[in-house]
Amino acid sequence: MTAMPPLAPMPVAQARPVKFGALAWTALILGIAGIVGSPILIFNNLTAVVAGVGFILGVIAFFGTKKTLAAVGVALCVAAIVFTVLAQNAAVKELDKITDQLTGSGPAQTLSVGDTFHGKDIDLTVANPKEFTTGKYSMRPNAKAMSYDVTVVNHSAKPWTAMLLIQATAGNAAAEQVFDTEAGFNGTPSQDVLPGKELTFKLGFVDGPGDITVQVGTFGDDKAYFIHKR
Template sequence: MSYPQGTQHHLPVQDAPKPRKFGALAWTSLILGIVGLVGSPIILLNNLTAVIAGVGVVLGLIALFGSRKILAGIGVVLCVLAVVATVVAQNAAVKALDEAFNGTTNEGTVSGGDAKADAVKSPPTWDQRYTWENGLAAEVSAPAACTPGEFAIPSDVARGVKVTVTVVNGSDKPFDTGLLSAGGETQFAGKKAEKIYDSSGACGDSALATATVLPGKTFTYDLAFAVGAEPGELQITLQPDFGADKAIFVGQA
């Protein structure tokens, strides 16, 4: 005896899911890019995160040939931005450190004579007033000839000149002139000009007299320098404290 066979139903065969090619690399690139961006503003640490971002760029470029192209592209972009941000942050840090240790130059205002001038383009000269941001100001008089005495230091001076420095305290706090760096970077005709120490002669002692200048008050003292026998350009640098803006007075002597 035979029995009728029922209709057989076959389940459709499902294709096995295709593995996502380089998917892990795409995700890794994205994560490294995020880490690189987060670490880019942090000095010292950003050296490490920049290297990590560089690795992320390589992995992301490889992953672009896989199935996660959009994800890999985002990872590459983030990694490149992280490297760029790190370079910008480090350059800014170097500039800030340089200003902190060496100070800026002639970023204050100059007045005297005709009108205010741009100190960067037109450095202050004799009898002009240079004003720092906090209101402290200084003037340097035109150099006058002086003859060093027998016991002056240095002893082999071809020609001596003397200037008068006037400190004007336009700030709201007392100023200690002992903080003022004056004469250490003086140049004449492109060469270093030495201070003259001549306590018993006409040039006088160039050691800075320490004084506290109250707000609204002034203080003056003399500096003498050994210069060449022939007239030339004299450059005198004043700096009110370590790392502050430098006022460079330039003129003939």
């Protein structure tokens, strides 16, 4: 009886080598770290950079054998960067809101001469427009001008320093402020106004064609524009 020849061993399939697997895992981990750190303002700049690095590694790993893992890592890194930008924008808006509350800055109010501007610490009125001619000792002697009475009422609980920033326009041109000591035009006062008290002084501007707009701003309140239509 003839012996059967031995069977040849079955070929064993060799495992496919993993390509860029470490990069895919790294992208995934960096993406998770970026998402976790995105709400933390003191860290999210760093975590955004980490997510950016993870994105690059994930794109490279996508050409390897761990495509699904790399795609998840890339998606997480993109989400981390987006969340960081949203968190920072929200923080900036909140900071602007707090700054506006502290400084009183905001949209300027437009009123007519005779109206009262109600600010954070003061009420401010520009009223009683009168024509006059500047005196011979004025910086612009014998010039046609307009005067206004300015009244400041301190409704806060502490003394308010009269630090007003005042400008004016006549028509489309800047109106020069009148300084004439003899006529009582001494510029803007700087003394303190006590709580519940008021301060009244005169302002004058060299006249010109068109409506006059008096712009008044303070270091603690919004700007206000008082328009004198003629």
